[in-house]
Amino acid sequence: xxxxxxxxxxxxxxxxxxxxxxxxxxxVELRIMWYNDGNEGEVLRDLLDRFEEEHPNITxxxxxxxxxxxxKTLQPQVEAGGANAPDIVRVTDTARYRPFYxxxxxxxxxxxxxxxxxxxxxxxxxxxGADDTGIxxxxxQFTVTGPFINRTLFDQAGVDVPSEVMDEPTWNDWVExxxxxxxxxxxxxxxxxxxxxxxxxxxxxxxxxxxxxxxGSFTVDSPGFRETAQMIIDWHERGITPLGVxxxxxxxxxxxxxxxxxxxxVMYMSGSWQIQGFSSDIGDTFDWQAVPNPxxxxxxTGIPGGAVMAGINTTAHPEEVAxxxxxxxxxxxxxxxxxxxxxxxxxxxIAEAGVEYDTDDPSVLQALNTFLAEVPKLSEEAYGLxxxxxxxxxxxxxxxxxxQVIVGELTLDEAIVMIQETVDEAYAEVYGE
Amino acid sequence: MSLFTxxxxxxxxxxxxxxxxxxxxxLMTGLDVAIAPLQWVLGVRRMAYFFIAPNxxxxxxxxxxxxxxxxxxxxxSGQSILLENREFVGTDNLETILTCEDYGNPxxxxxxxxxxxxxxxxxxxxxxxxxxxxxxxxxxxxxxRKIVLRGFFRSVFFYPVLLSPVVVALIWKWFLRxxxxxxxxxLENFGQDRIQFLADPQWARFWVIVVSDWAQMGxxxxxxxxxxxxxxxxxxxxxxxxxxxxLRRFRFITLPLLMPTMTVVLVLAFIRAxxxxxxxxxxxxxxxxxxxxxxxxxxxxxAFVNSPxxxxxxxxxxxxxxxxLMVMTLAQLFFARRSEAT
Numbered sequence: 001x002x003x004x005x006x007x008x009x010x011x012x013x014x015x016x017x018x019x020x021x022x023x024x025x026x027x028v029e030l031r032i033m034w035y036n037d038g039n040e041g042e043v044l045r046d047l048l049d050r051f052e053e054e055h056p057n058i059t060x061x062x063x064x065x066x067x068x069x070x071x072k073t074l075q076p077q078v079e080a081g082g083a084n085a086p087d088i089v090r091v092t093d094t095a096r097y098r099p100f101y102x103x104x105x106x107x108x109x110x111x112x113x114x115x116x117x118x119x120x121x122x123x124x125x126x127x128x129g130a131d132d133t134g135i136x137x138x139x140x141q142f143t144v145t146g147p148f149i150n151r152t153l154f155d156q157a158g159v160d161v162p163s164e165v166m167d168e169p170t171w172n173d174w175v176e177x178x179x180x181x182x183x184x185x186x187x188x189x190x191x192x193x194x195x196x197x198x199x200x201x202x203x204x205x206x207x208x209x210x211x212x213x214x215x216g217s218f219t220v221d222s223p224g225f226r227e228t229a230q231m232i233i234d235w236h237e238r239g240i241t242p243l244g245v246x247x248x249x250x251x252x253x254x255x256x257x258x259x260x261x262x263x264x265x266v267m268y269m270s271g272s273w274q275i276q277g278f279s280s281d282i283g284d285t286f287d288w289q290a291v292p293n294p295x296x297x298x299x300x301t302g303i304p305g306g307a308v309m310a311g312i313n314t315t316a317h318p319e320e321v322a323x324x325x326x327x328x329x330x331x332x333x334x335x336x337x338x339x340x341x342x343x344x345x346x347x348x349x350i351a352e353a354g355v356e357y358d359t360d361d362p363s364v365l366q367a368l369n370t371f372l373a374e375v376p377k378l379s380e381e382a383y384g385l386x387x388x389x390x391x392x393x394x395x396x397x398x399x400x401x402x403x404q405v406i407v408g409e410l411t412l413d414e415a416i417v418m419i420q421e422t423v424d425e426a427y428a429e430v431y432g433e
Numbered sequence: 434m435s436l437f438t439x440x441x442x443x444x445x446x447x448x449x450x451x452x453x454x455x456x457x458x459x460l461m462t463g464l465d466v467a468i469a470p471l472q473w474v475l476g477v478r479r480m481a482y483f484f485i486a487p488n489x490x491x492x493x494x495x496x497x498x499x500x501x502x503x504x505x506x507x508x509x510s511g512q513s514i515l516l517e518n519r520e521f522v523g524t525d526n527l528e529t530i531l532t533c534e535d536y537g538n539p540x541x542x543x544x545x546x547x548x549x550x551x552x553x554x555x556x557x558x559x560x561x562x563x564x565x566x567x568x569x570x571x572x573x574x575x576x577x578r579k580i581v582l583r584g585f586f587r588s589v590f591f592y593p594v595l596l597s598p599v600v601v602a603l604i605w606k607w608f609l610r611x612x613x614x615x616x617x618x619x620l621e622n623f624g625q626d627r628i629q630f631l632a633d634p635q636w637a638r639f640w641v642i643v644v645s646d647w648a649q650m651g652x653x654x655x656x657x658x659x660x661x662x663x664x665x666x667x668x669x670x671x672x673x674x675x676x677x678x679x680l681r682r683f684r685f686i687t688l689p690l691l692m693p694t695m696t697v698v699l700v701l702a703f704i705r706a707x708x709x710x711x712x713x714x715x716x717x718x719x720x721x722x723x724x725x726x727x728x729x730x731x732x733x734x735x736a737f738v739n740s741p742x743x744x745x746x747x748x749x750x751x752x753x754x755x756x757x758l759m760v761m762t763l764a765q766l767f768f769a770r771r772s773e774a775t
Contacts, residue, residue, distance in 0.1 A: 071737075071740070071742075072737045075514065075742070076514055079513060079514050079515050079518075080515075093740060096512075096740065096741065188612070242612075243611065243629060243632035243721075244610075244611070244612070244632075247629075247632040247720060247721040247722070248611075248631045248632050248717070248718070248720055248721060249718050249720060250714070250717055250718020250719035250720035250725075250726075251718060251719045251720065251723075251726070251730075251734055251738060252718060252738060264612070392740040392741070393739075393740060393741065395740075396738075396739060396740050403720070403721075403722055404722045404723060406722070407634055407720070407721045407722035407724065408634075408722075409549075409722045409723060409724075410540065414540055418545070426741065429741070
């Protein structure tokens with residue numbers, strides 16, 4: 001009896017082990033490298049759970065890293081390739097990973113859907129050149145830079161919101177109003193702008209700056225850029241902006257979000273990606289609003305942007321990657337993602353149809369409408385800067401050099417020369433001239 | 434008698450030690466069975482290589498190989514981290530870093546941030562090492578005396594050494610912040626204006642040195658204390674009989690006999706100061722502007738913060754740093770051997 005039981009067990013194990021190994025071979029595991037601005041990782045997980053139910057042989061893991069560490073982590077992994085590399089990534093510096101994107105075209109059931117649904121500059125931003133017609137990824141959201149105000153403070157101070165009483169308020173109009181609000185309400189800071197060149201571009205273009213040349217190179221020096229840079233320097237000299245953002249932060253990106261969320265700041269130049277976080281962090285502590293980008297000689301423009309998702313060409317499972325991507329880029333899924341994350345959709349059809357956002361917060365709805373109204377105002381140069389392969393070097397160098405000017409290490413003239421030299425080097429490296 | 438067996442009644446001690454030692458004996462016998470044939474094949478002299486091999490392999494993979502790779506990176510350019518995708522550019526990176534119209538003015542240098550890093554590091558090393566060694570010496574002298582709660586004070590001074598540099602920086606950042614910082618709250622309490630401790634370049638440089646001194650002093654105090662305790666008391670007694678006062682005893686007995694220890698302390702503190710990074714990175718991020726940007730942070734920025742990343746420049750800068758540290762190590766060996774000879 002005992003011997004029979006033992007033999008039976010041996011037989012079961014002998015049959016089960018190869019079966020399990022065959023099953024394991026069929027099971028495909030994909031990995032997405034991801035970062036979060038708000039709740040989008042949570043929403044993505046929900047959506048992927050549904051995908052996995054429909055496709056039991058595919059499992060998708062999300063590796064979440066801090067945005068500040070994204071490029072440091074991702075670049076070595078994609079270059080190493082193989083099992084080290086993620087199969088899908090979410091990035092903002094699209095140009096940096098061009099050699100590593102997977103062309104999804106052969107695996108997509110309807111590539112035309114992708115061409116029709118996503119803006120050409122975004123699809124081109126993945127491509128290696130004019131001859132490249134591949135489809136590599138899609139924007140998870142569209143972002144627009146623009147300012148927020150603490151509406152409660154304006155009301156308490158009895159100061160008019162410039163965009164409500166003027167047709168085309170300038171940066172000067174906004175800053176003086178914010179200073180008055182700060183003085184009346186006793187709030188420490190009137191105005192702040194994130195420590196990144198990307199946030200400086202919008203005000204600079206609105207003030208008449210032109211960066212882009214016809215050959216794709218940049219000219220940094222222009223009256224509009226000087227005016228904007230000087231404006232930010234003046235904020236520091238007047239003590240109306242928190243030094244923690246541009247001065248105390250050393251050499252990296254920093255935001256004034258903590259000051260704004262804590263009610264210590266009247267006006268904050270940032271962008272639409274902050275909406276979900278403001279809704280959850282500020283709640284009903286005070287009323288906040290997004291306001292149109294201030295006007296200047298160059299009109300009123302923010303900078304478009306956003307994150308993109310793309311497949312990585314070292315994946316061992318290109319078909320499954322394309323399946324996941326096609327699922328996430330589909331109208332229903334992307335609509336739900338947009339509605340729950342409170343992002344502006346990067347999908348043309350969804351944007352045109354409108355999104356019923358998953359919120360009752362009036363500040364959120366007001367902010368989303370304001371940023372949607374900013375989209376048609378975006379200048380051509382704003383798109384050009386955002387999707388230029390040398391946009392990031394310009395962004396990083398404006399940030400670092402302007403930081404040095406603010407603390408008195410450089411003059412603005414010296415800083416402009418240094419930024420120009422660096423972007424010229426980056427241009428030569430990219431275009432080989 | 435072993436401390437561990439003292440509590441066991443005498444008649445059971447032998448049995449206890451058998452029980453405890455048996456597994457070790459078995460293990461050693463097992464090892465002997467495995468190693469004895471190997472020794473027979475290799476010979477006794479070569480067995481040393483067998484025993485150092487595990488550590489050598491780890492050292493080779495994690496220290497030696499990265500050093501060799503770094504050396505190669507220093508002579509290449511490009512954005513890729515893969516060697517086959519990097520272009521060999523000879524000494525271009527070193528030339529770019531070292532090209533300056535006026536070495537006294539970083540703005541005239543092609544790689545101005547490197548030279549700001551060099552200048553900042555030079556000033557930091559000179560001030561941090563000198564202040565810390567003096568403070569560590571004073572503390573060691575005080576703790577060497579028969580004072581009340583001597584053990585407690587030794588622990589107090591050594592405690593910051595146990596903290597991670599990141600924790601140290603975060604504690605001090607909380608202490609020094611302009612908004613809601615403890616020190617500024619105290620100043621306001623006494624009717625004074627708040628001070629931008631981390632946003633003013635001079636203050637930021639000052640606090641970086643203070644925090645480093647605070648965090649590291651205990652370690653060097655301990656070494657100097659050991660040096661002080663090694664000086665024979667009879668020398669002080671003889672000097673006292675001869676009528677030497679405290680200052681003269683310090684000048685003619687303590688200082689000369691403490692010199693070998695002091696040399697070690699100075700060299701260790703110097704090397705550590707040149708390599709400063711983590712603590713300052715968290716405390717000031719290298720700012721305001723580049724006021725506390727030191728060489729290692731410059732290397733980090735070039736490789737991991739810049740877009741596109743400049744791995745070649747970062748590697749070339751680290752080669753320069755390694756050369757400086759190597760010179761310092763050789764100087765330490767020279768001084769140590771000279772003091773041994775005398």
